[in-house]
Amino acid sequence: MVTGLVEEAGGRAWTLAEADRRIAAAWDLLDPLDLDPAARRGLADLTTALTARHA
Numbered sequence: 001m002v003t004g005l006v007e008e009a010g011g012r013a014w015t016l017a018e019a020d021r022r023i024a025a026a027w028d029l030l031d032p033l034d035l036d037p038a039a040r041r042g043l044a045d046l047t048t049a050l051t052a053r054h055a
Contacts, residue, residue: 019051 006012030043 016051016053023047023051 027046030040035043
């Protein structure tokens, strides 16, 4: 019931877009750093797992 109202109001779409925006901003800050490739992959895998889209 409440989840339907949130969906209808655009809350889910906004939240997913905001998560994408914040992840992109974080990568913009991390990209210039000389991170170990394995650490970079680990961070990428973690963000993918945390933001996996489940309908």
